[in-house]
Amino acid sequence: MAKIVKTRKIGLALGAGAARGFAHIGVLKVLDEEKIPIDFIAGTSIGALIGAIYASGISAREFEELVLNLDRRKTTSFFTPTLPYSGLVEGRRITEFMKSIIGNPNIEDLKIPFAAIATDVMSGREVIITKGSTIEAVRASISIPGIFTPCKYNGDFLVDGGLVNPVPVDCVREMGADFIIAVNILPSPGREVHKLRMKYEEKKTLTAHITSEIVNTRLSQFLRPVKNVVENPFVTLTGKLKTIQETPSIFTVILQTIAIAENQILNLQLKSSKPDILIEPRVGFIKPLEFYRGKEGIIKGEDAAKQLLSRLRRNDR
Secondary structure: OOHHHHHOOEEEEEOOOHHHHHHHHHHHHHHHHOOOOOOEEEEEOHHHHHHHHHHOOOOHHHHHHHHOOOOHHHHHOOOOEOOOOOOOEOOHHHHHHHHHHHOOOEHHHOOOOEEEEEEEOOOOOEEEEOOOEHHHHHHHHOOOOOOEOOEEEOOEEEEEHHHOOOOOHHHHHHOOOOEEEEEOOOOOOOOOOOOOOOOHHHHHHOOOOOOOHHHHHHHOOOOOOOOOOOOOHHHHHHHHHHHOOOOOOHHHHHHHHHHHHHHHHHHHHHHHOOOOEEEOOOOOOOOOOOOOOHHHHHHHHHHHHHHOHHHHHOOOO
């Protein structure tokens, strides 16, 4: 085992990036396989969701099994439309999804110290949540402005933490980590990306049946096909607009605008608070709401982490 694992407190900073965040699972798989223990986790947006589930004791492989069973229809059910007052989606199904996996523990009861990053929509300040309901903390951190309704938390209205801290390196350092692994899944705006073409045989594996006991017992009810689901505007509009190239959809505009801001913030933050290892899976080909493409994201996360294994194993100098 590498010396850094024995002598240092390792922190993991998992960044924002919507559906591209499944790459975090691939990184976690490699860390598990290399027996590199994580002492602290801080996550923003999708990084908070995945980080919280991992911190609860769910292994990366068990998480992967769950993701392989999320097809387009099941991910559609996550986005239950609501009246467009402060957001288009109220997020209830996502909180139910988390509860089906980990229950409703407080952050203090998780197996790994954890922090979720959110933004106070009224003041613009960063909110670091390290106590109280894990589910509510994650719900606040993933609340993309304009898409999800803000989360009322301790009297404040909180939205996506990516607006203030896309990859929370400084937060995990403040938690006590002295060796930090950060995972950035935000592609630079305008960067040319290519879709990963999968063979027919590989596509069939995406709907493989889950087998592990923990996933079967905790998720069988949640993963049953949802009847009478309202057609998801995110999915259906995206599909229809493939033939309408002149104007981007409202969802594309919202997400791309946020991505531009997050990239600017991230570039500044990484200059002032550098991680010891920065893993950047190449997942720009996955659109932000394509949550049914988890297998592809996981593969890219594994690939990126394996490229840096020599640094993870190297003795502390």
